[in-house]
Amino acid sequence: MSTALHLLNGGAGNLAAYLAAHVLLCLLPAFFIAGAMTALIPKAGITRWLGRNTSPHVSYPAAVAAGSLLAVCSCTIVPLFAGIYKKGAGLGPAITFLFFAPAGNILALAYTGSILGPEFAIARVILCIFFGVGIGLLMARLFWRDDASHDARTDALFAKDGRMGRAAIGLLLSLLAVLLAGTLKLAPLTATIATAELSAPWAETWQAILVQWVPFDAARGEEGVSVQGSLLILLLVLIGLAAWKGLENITEGPNRWTWLALALAAATLLTAALRLIPTGEGLQVALTGRVIAVGVALLACLHFARQLEAAGLHAWLWESWRFVKQIFPLLVVGVFAVGVIRQLIQPAWIQGLAGQNDLTANAVAVLFGVFMYFPTLVEVPVARMFLDLGMHPGPLMAYLMSDPELSLQSMLMVAAIIGRKKTAAYVALVAVFSMAAGMIYGAWVDGASLAWIGLGLFASAAVLVTMARLNGRRPRSARLKGEHA
């Protein structure tokens, strides 16, 4: 009985600490960014580079761009993947897109950066580009016959053009500024500009109660809930209530609750950027550079959002809210489960299995990624747990590369579109390349000289370019043959 209580407490504590600390300055802007990308970036502006007659030098980078900018949700990933494969640039770019979308989209990267650290996010995006394009090229090479013969329907689907308005670009950049101002750990942002002392005799007591409710062991990488954190959780709940009434029917127009929800979201970001420290008899409020930066960026968002036409504004708010509804509950459950499981795993197991950056550790990490299915983004807090328990960053990267790509659900979906044989080849390639990515990143963390890493990446790039050349020729000659026959 007490064990069960202990486990539940671990889960609840992890969830509370997580909501209070990490989520806000990263996830809140990230949801709005994802919404803006879905609603305001005209898909045609990118997909027109994915038609069947585009050169591989253009279509592969375009597939990466589509993966990072357009595909934050399965509503886009599956149809776009099938469309590129069946009616557009073919198998290679479709695979590159499929590989890049779940791990390299901006939501996943922002989240990785704020929870695991910017070096993880940067490495994740670089490795995803390299191996995404690499796997795409290899698949196109392996199955080029199939590509040459696929149905020669019209290219009209990919011929449309789309341009982003000035207001939409401004809004997207301002939202990115909110995200960066809120999460970067740089000097002018972290500096304290002014402090004020509020009389709040309850603060000290409240903090003591919080520690009692959510006991934590810093040595195990656990975090507690601060007074500020409890305030933020309260604000989150209020946003949720206001958004439910204000954003559920936003496509038909805003109401009073809409503005309340948005004002609360802004207030939450500003509160999270402050520093609140309980002292003996009061609460010290420190105004940081971050508050000013977030405030300015929020004003810029407001400025550009007001210039948007009504339909665009509504679509943006609806998509943002839809992401919250879709992803947030999964994150809550996932983080709770991570908190429970963490109590059961001995650090020694993880250190023994994946404490070193060797082939076995990377293979185990990839296998774990294949057999465990975590919903979108939950792989990040899971990775954080492994990191805290002593997993080496190399295998952890291998896990982060393979988990979003390879789950039973996505394999079935892909198999329905491209067939079992190609799916098997794709899965094998992703497994191998994820291990390679883990080894490379692990070597870098272990202090392998930059020259070696650079040489490795340069060699990969050379191989990729050569393959692109060969690949560019193949289908053309095949097409000629087809015409003669």
Add this chain to the structure above:
Amino acid sequence: MKTVKILGPGCANCRKLEAIARDAAASAGIEAEFIKVTDMNDILAFDILSTPGLVVDDKVVSSGRIPTQAEVKEWLAA
């Protein structure tokens, strides 16, 4: 009698689109048959790159976004 198809594998936006389309038809007093197309290969028979898609009498009128009720009424009346 109009035939309205909703293209989408069953995501949140597809359900939303269906609700809006049904409301639009009901409030405009237009008789329409609603068909949900959820199989990916059937969806791809139409020229769309992102769901949800709305098809009125075999013509794609919108895809990748949720139209307003007013828009749907116009398409149904056309």
